[in-house]
Amino acid sequence: MxxxxxxxxxxxxxxxxxxxxxxxxxxxxxxxxxxxxxxxxxxxxxxxxxxxxxxxxxxxxxxxxxxxxxxxxxxxxxxxxxxxAPRMERVEQSLSRLTSFTEDMARRGMNVRSVWLDRGLYAPSPDEMMVLGLSSTELVARVARLRIANDTPLAIERAALSANVLPDPEAIGSSLYAALETTGNRPVRAVQRISATNLGDADARLLEVPPGVAGLQIERISYLASGKVIEFTRSVYRGDAYDFVAELRLTGPGEELRP
Amino acid sequence: MxxxxxxxxxxxxxxxxxxxxxxxxxxxxxxxxxxxxxxxxxxxxxxxxxxxxxxxxxxxxxxxxxxxxxxxxxxxxxxxxxxxAPRMERVEQSLSRLTSFTEDMARRGMNVRSVWLDRGLYAPSPDEMMVLGLSSTELVARVARLRIANDTPLAIERAALSANVLPDPEAIGSSLYAALETTGNRPVRAVQRISATNLGDADARLLEVPPGVAGLQIERISYLASGKVIEFTRSVYRGDAYDFVAELRLTGPGEELRP
DNA sequence: GGCTATTGGTATTTTATTGGTATTATTCCG
DNA sequence: CGGAATAATACCAATAAAATACCAATAGCC
The missing domain is CATH 1.10.10.10 (Winged helix-like DNA-binding domain superfamily/Winged helix DNA-binding domain)
Structure with a gap:
């Protein structure tokens, strides 16, 4: 009004x-x-x-x-x-909330959709065996998707989980975390690492940018309450279209950082 | 109910x-x-x-x-x-902890030093006038340094402050925040924006990498308790050598949802 | 273990509101 | 006078909002 x-x-x-x-x-x-x-x-x-x-x-x-x-x-x-008309400009994503990609974009009047790049069970790579604690006889579930806003690809998300916790990757709906909930495997803690890389040929093609441009890379390892690693996700965001925003607060002089 | x-x-x-x-x-x-x-x-x-x-x-x-x-x-x-839905939230980190490069590197067992690139008073650029709320007659203090760990240059930090709060940039010791404390100007809040860029020639030469490699760019605006902007910092980190780590925690009910 | 009330899930239909289009009258200017 | 730009009228078509009726899964009670 x-x-x-x-x-x-x-x-x-x-x-x-x-x-x-x-x-x-x-x-x-x-x-x-x-x-x-x-x-x-x-x-x-x-x-x-x-x-x-x-x-x-x-x-x-x-x-x-x-x-x-x-x-x-x-x-x-x-x-x-x-x-x-929605302009692409730069998209800002809050670091404090993880799952809000769809919501975030919808608020900007953007049309969001995802394309599955991969959903299946595979023999684990050495990396995956290490991080997820798998033996070579177990299988790993890989879930990869391209996230698109207004027909502009913004990010590639590749998640790897033990096949024990996600026996049927095809059955995932829109949310990986929701799928984990139903099997009773809830991550309670995660560590995220943000770095920058030059996009390789394959990823650059998917994101429709020239190879070599800078991209934001986020690796996340999620843990169960037991301390066991449940998920390992590597995401790449288009550097020219994406910002991560974090708000910081200075703790008072008397207070300790963390007990 | x-x-x-x-x-x-x-x-x-x-x-x-x-x-x-x-x-x-x-x-x-x-x-x-x-x-x-x-x-x-x-x-x-x-x-x-x-x-x-x-x-x-x-x-x-x-x-x-x-x-x-x-x-x-x-x-x-x-x-x-x-x-x-339970959601992942970033665990609150203090401003000093997040931004203290020295502390961060020391924790990784690295030998840290800095080289001053610039320390002086200048006429403000339009950008600086906007963000810091300066008039064209006031001066801006610029502080830039190259941060080096184990003889490898890792980051370039460029800070801009009103000359009112930092009248003598040359007098800064090792910590900008310590210098601010002594004048009673203590930031209590900051907003950070993380993005990726391809390094330009000048920055690439300083960081001893080929031009065009990906770098993490962090822009930070710090606020006083009064809400006034006190500092505007733009830092560039070598993408291949520095990670930005955040810890996340799932906020949810104490009890399990599904027995 | 099985019944049942309660919960979310789905299909279909109706209605109001929205943009889309064809046709016609008016004005302005060469 | 004539053509083009401007403006108004009347009607068409697509979509979204909302309601009704019914289906299916879960939890809890007996």
Whole structure:
């Protein structure tokens, strides 16, 4: 509602008398977007709302809106509404919450989807045997997916677990952690390591960037309450499109860091 | 019961009239979770309960709940109920602990030293004026150093502060924060942004790596208790030699969900 | 162990709201 | 006068929101 009012106020104050109505309206909307009054993903008032409130015909409103749609500023969905086009910019992900990828993107009005790259049981690599504590006769479950926002690939996630805790990788729904819950294997602690790497050919191709550009690499090892390692995940994020944000607090002078 | 009432109260007070019902409900639940009114592991009222008490259809309730399930906020179990999902949270780390390069390296048994690249007062750049809230007549103190562990250059740190809080950059000893303490300017909060970049020629030469290799870039803005920005630091770490480690812990119910 | 109330899961339909389009009148300017 | 830009009217089509009715799994009680 507020967003709408911003536009209307702007339209009123616009002393561009003489110019065609649809041009005045177009400029008002454009400016509202550029000034951030309505952000990417936000919905505009319906064409009829704008028309009645601004007391002009809907076709005139439509002309203004369509110009902006053609210019890529707005996006329209039949039966749904008109929205400010999501810009990719840089995506910020809070470090404090892990599972919020989908939620985070949805809040920005981005269309999120995942593509499975791999889901299956394999003979473990030496690395996996070490970290997960497997013998060479046991199997490892590998789960890999490409995360995509607005048709732009953002990250590759590769998880490895003991086949004992995830006997059927194909059965995973949208959340790996949810699947672990159902088998009673809950990680209670994890250690994450963030580093930077130059993307290799394969990963670069998946993320649709030239090989060699910088990527954020995150390795995570999750532990059960018993201290046993349950999961080992290596994720690569596009460096040009992703930021990790962490908020820090300084402990007081008297307090110890951790008892 | 209490948890349910919290939600309903929130739903009533929500003056988001006009918005779709399921969105209002979704926001209410989301906020209840974020504010800790219902913690991880707690059960939500049944879909039918919510529906009848809020006087809306169950499908509408379901739509809201399912969105949150997809986002990983809630977990549903057929025949059992809907629960707040346990989530991984980063264990709180103190500012000094996270940023103290020397301490970090010493813990790994490395011999650490620094080389000053720059220490002086300058006219502020537009960026610095913006972030630090300076006028063009004020001066900015810039402090830059190359950090070296075991004779291997690991990072470049460039800090910018108002000249008011650091009138004599040359007088800094080994710790910038110690110098700030003595003038009574103590940051209590900081926001960090971690990203990846390909190192430019100058930085690559300082870090003794070929240009173009991946580097971890960390931007940090520190705040005083008053909320004023006191420091703006941009650091670049060699991606192949430095890791940023964070520990995560799963917050959830003490008891097991599934026996 | 098996029954049963309670829980989430699903399919189908109705309705209101949204953008989409064709047609027509008006104004402005060469 | 004529053509193009502008604006208004009336109607079409797609989507989302919401409700109804029914299915299936779980937990708890006997």
């Amino acid at each position: 507020s967003a709408a009012d911003q536009i209307f106020a702007m339209l009123k104050e616009s002393s561009q008398s003489g110019a065609p109505l649809y041009l005045q309206l177009r400029r008002s909307i454009e400016e509202a977007v550029n000034r951030g009054l309505i952000g990417p993903g936000d919905a505009l008032p319906s064409e009829r709302d704008i028309a009645s409130k601004a007391d002009i015909s809907r076709v005139t409103v439509r002309k203004a809106v369509q110009d902006l749609v053609k210019g890529g500023i707005l996006v329209q969905r039949h039966g749904s509404g008109t929205f400010v | 209490s948890a349910a009432d919290q939600i309903f109260a929130m739903l009533k007070e929500s003056s988001q009239s006009g918005a779709p019902l399921y969105l209002q409900l979704r926001r209410s639940i989301e906020e209840a979770v974020n504010r800790g009114l219902i913690g991880p592991g707690d059960a939500l009222p049944s879909e039918r309960d919510i529906a009848s008490k809020a006087d809306i259809s169950r499908v509408t309730v379901r739509k809201a709940v399912q969105d949150l399930v997809k986002g990983g906020i809630l977990v549903q179990r057929h025949g059992s109920g809907t629960f707040v």
